[in-house]
Amino acid sequence: MQIPPRVLTVAGSDSGGGAGIQADLKTMLALGTHGMSVLTAVTAQNSRGVQGAWPLPAEAVRAQFRSVVDDIGVQAVKTGMLASAELVETVAELLTGVGAPVVVDPVGVSKHGDPLLAASALDALRLKLLPLATVATPNLDETAWLTGVHVTSEADLRRAADAVLAFGPRWVLIKGGHLPGDAVDLLTDGTSEHLLRAPRHDNRHTHGTGCTLASAIACGLAKGLSVPDAVGAAKKYVTGAIAAGFPLGEGIGPVDHGWALR
Template sequence: MLTIAGSDSGGGAGIQADLKTMLALGVHGMSVVTAVTAQNSLGVHGVWQLPADAVAAQFRAVVDDIGVDAVKVGMLGTAELVAEVARLLARLDPAVPVVVDPVSVSKHGDALLASDALGVLTTELLPRATIVTPNLDEARALTGITVTDVDAMRAAAAKLLASGPAWVLVKGGHLASEQSTDLLTNGPHEVTFSAQRRDNRHTHGTGCTLASAIASHLASGSPVPDAVRAAKLYVTNAIAGGFPLGSGIGPVDHGWNL
């Protein structure tokens, strides 16, 4: 499995979280680094984007020699990189599943996607996605819909589906409710996943981890609903095991099942 994402020097999110998740789920992980961040439990202190040709070279090195069974796309940062990754993914066999986590803001509120990249992401990258996994803030940025309940999640998902992905998973972790409910749909079919909220503030890397877990199960041949269900179980337990690290928000426990 290949992750295309940014590096988190604190080890809780991004490429580092993706590779830990793949290892925990029995998948060989490979990476294309799109950006280097100076990051810790308190926030993002610096971001350095890699040039598009460096991203393309990493992608070609992996795909041309080893091949891929699934791809997870995370932090891209700029409109140029979004367009470049969309072009690279177009070279893959259409049967290769692609999970797009439209990372735009960090856990601490730091912007990770340029405003002019949203349109490119919608028109060029989402049509290549097997599944896109926005949280509520990302859903609002991509659709203009403020999500406050399941009906609004359904409306945002429908608007995202019109951009071309096969499936949309709108994550409800930020809803004000006792349970965390996510909505998965491809239009004709809809599944909701609910889990009791865990009383644990150490949730850094949750979005990256979920997207990577979904892609790991897709790489192993699971259908999308089954992959999401299994990934949710993995992440729910990882959140339960989240631990303090540094002075701020600690990471989830990627190795809880090992």
């Protein structure tokens, strides 16, 4: 019996099902991998925003991680919402020596502008987690928060990427989705560059885009793809998911994680 590639997400729960752990596991299933989870926080969240967030104790995060990794093993790890400096440090400690590719989505703020990471965790994210990343996937707001570099045009993407690479990830994907025009992302390891361009879809229902993309990259890496190939495949998947995003509730609906299955 063939065992699918195993991918672990370390992230928070989105009770509305569009982002976080829920989006990660849906993506992993859609892309033919076995998804596993370490829950870092519980949020009360819907299409209108985040109404509350409660981080889990570090000991609970550590126990979940050891339970999965020591018995089942992992072929790629994706991190998302980590909530606090203590949890960032805990996860960084756990990832040291795990021996699998790590995709770090440095989640700081929700789609609606709600904070998902304490300001005090910034140094831990920069100095302890980013150096462990095979790929870091900040959007433009997260890039500015991490580095102070504000991207206002496609020409600024390389400068922003260099600033993130200075913290030690092997590759960085600067997501330019907030720029006008086509959705343009820059992937680079400081030597080679890959510009990924996709048409912008006129669809406001984009909740979960960042979680979905990072998880899709982790799936590609778990299957043995190179970083550029994994990111390219993930970009295609999330572009389709955005195009198929649907209204849910009164606010911003989710991307459609199952679009490729139909």
